[in-house]
Amino acid sequence: MALSEKHSRESLIPSFLYSSSSSTKTLALEKMLHTRPSGFTSNVNVEGASAGKGLVIPSPSEPSKKIELYSPSFYAACTFGGILSCGLTHMAVTPLDLVKCNMQIDPAKYKGISSGFGVLLKEQGAKGFFRGWVPTLLGYSAQGACKFGFYEFFKKYYSDLAGPEFSAKYKTLIYLAGSASAEVIADVALCPFEAVKVRVQTQPGFARGLSDGLPKFVKSEGALGLYKGIVPLWGRQIPYTMMKFASFETIVEMLYKYAIPRPKDQCSKSLQLGVSFAGGYVAGVFCAIVSHPADNLVSFLNNAKGATVGDAVKKIGLVGLFTRGLPLRIVMIGTLTGAQWGIYDAFKVFVGLPTTGGAPPPVAAATELAKV
Template sequence: MSDPKPLPFVYQFLSGAIAGVSEILVMYPLDVVKTRIQLQVGSGANAEYTGIVDCVTKIVKNEGFSRLYRGISAPILMEAPKRATKFAANDEWGKFYRNAFGVQSMTQSLAVLTGATAGATESFVVVPFELVKIRLQDKSSKYSGMGDVVKQIVKKEGVLSLYNGLEATLWRHIWWNAGYFGVIFQVRSLLPKTESSTQKTANDLLSGAIGGTVGTILNTPFDVVKSRIQNTVKVPGVVPKYNWTLPSLLLVTKEEGFSALYKGFLPKVLRLGPGGGILLVVFTTCMDFFRTLQ
C-alpha cells in the first residue's frame, strides 16, 4: 500500500477538527451515560443505573432531556483541538518515525508506535476540557456552567488542578490511539483495494469502527479511574482516594471487582466504535478534498 500524498499541518489540523466536531454532535449522549455509570460505586442491585436504557430513561425522566447534553460546551471546544491534534500528530509523528528508521512507508509496528505517541501528545491538550466535562456530567454537579467549573476549581483547588488526572489521561490516550491507528492499518491492508469513493468510505467506516472498538477495549480501565480522579475535589492536606492511575486500578479491583474497571464499557464502545468510523471517514474525506486544492 502506498501512502497518500502528504499535506501541510494546517490541512491535517482542519480535517481533524471537522471530524471531531461531527462525531461529538452525533454521539455525545452516550458519553454522558458512560460517565454516570463510571462514577457510581455500587453494582448490581445497589447500582443506581443498571444499564444504558435505564440510565437514559432516568436522566430524561428525572432531569430532563437537555441533561443528556449537559457539559457539551466543553467537549465542543475541546473536540476541534483534540481531534485535530490526534490526526495531525499521528501524521507528523509518522513522518518523523519513517525518517528516523529509514523506511518509505508505514508498517504495522510503526502504526502502533505512531498512534501511541500521538495519544500522548493529544493528552496535554484535552485534560482541562475533560476535567470540566466530568464535573458537569456528574449527577450531583452544582456548577452553573463551564465557566463556573473553571472558576471554582481555580479558586478552591488551584490553577494546576486544571490538569488533575493528566497521568491517567496519558495512559488512556496512549492505549486508545495505539489500538485505533494500529488496527486501522491492519484492517485496511486486509480489505480489497477500493475501486470507487463509495467503497473507500465503506472501508474507512469499517476499519475506523473496528479500530475504535479495539482502542476502547484497551483503554476503558484507564478511563474509569480517570473519571474517578477528575471528579475528586482536592482538599489541602487530604490525600484523595483516587490519585494515581495504577493504585486506583488496584483499589477499584479490590473494592468492586475486576469487572468494575469496565463500568460504562457498553455506552463507551457504542460511541467510540461507530464514532471511530465517523472520525476516520470525515477526516479522510476532508483530507482528500484538500488534496484536490493542491
C-alpha cells in the same frame, strides 16, 4: 443573384482559405498558428503542427493550487480534518458519554444503559442529555487537531528515520510509535476540558457548563488540578490511540487486499470512504476494550476531590475496572471511531488528498502532489 450570394458567403470566410495561391494559404496558416489569443496556453509544437503532424486546438489555461504531501499545507489540512472529526463526533455522542460516566461513578443509581437514560430524563429533562457539550466540543476539537496532525507528522518522521526497507518491514511499529507520540501532545490539550466536563456531568448543580465550571474547578482544585487526571488520561488515551491508528491501518490494508477485487487507486472515492468507516468501526471496538480500565479511573478521579488511583481501584474493584460500563462504551467508541475516520478522510478527499491507509508508510522520496 447567384454571384451576389457567392460573394456574400466568401466575405465571411478568411480570404486565404479560398485563395488560389497555395503559398498564400501556407503563410496565412503559419501566422494563425503563431498568433495565440490571450488567456490561452498550449503545449502544442506549432512548427510540428504546421509541418503536417496535426493541428491541436489549445485549451484555456487552468491555474490550480496544489498541496504537496507532507508539506506544511498538508499537515494543516490534516489538523483541520482532525478538529472536525473528533470535535463533532464527541459532541454528538454526549448523551451516551453522560450515561457512561454516571454508570462509572454511581452504579447503584445508574444500573444499566436504559435505566440510566431514564434516571437522567426524570431528574434533568431532555436538556440534561447534552450537559457538558461545550467542554466536550472544545476539548476534543483540540485533541483531534493534535492527534491527527501530529500522527501524520510522526508517521512520516519515523518512516524517514527507519528508511524505505525498515519502514515497510516494520510498518506496524511505525503506526504505533507515531500515534503514541501524537497522543501525548493531544492529551495535554484535552485534559483541562476533560476535567471540567466530568465534573459538570457527574455532579448536578456544580455548574451549567464550561464558562462557570472552569472558574469553579480552578477555585476548588487550583490551576494544576486541571491536570490531576493527566496520567490516567495518558493511560486511557495512548493505548486507545495506538490501537485506533495501527489497527485501522492494518484493517484497511487487509480490506483492500482480500475483500475488494481491485487496487485502492482504482476504487471510487465513495467506496474508499466506506472502507474508512468500516475499518474505523472495527478499530473502535478494539480501542474501547483496551482503554476501558483507564477510562473508569479518569471518571473516578475527576469526580472525587483528592482521590488517588489506589482509592479508585479499591472502590471500583479490579473486575469493575474492566467491565463497568463496557458494553455502552463499545457501542459508543465503535460508532465514534468509525465516524471519525469517515469524516477525516472525507475532508481529505474534499481538499484533494488521498484517503488514509492501504499503502506502506511514507518515506523521504515521496513527492506525490494532490490537487485541491
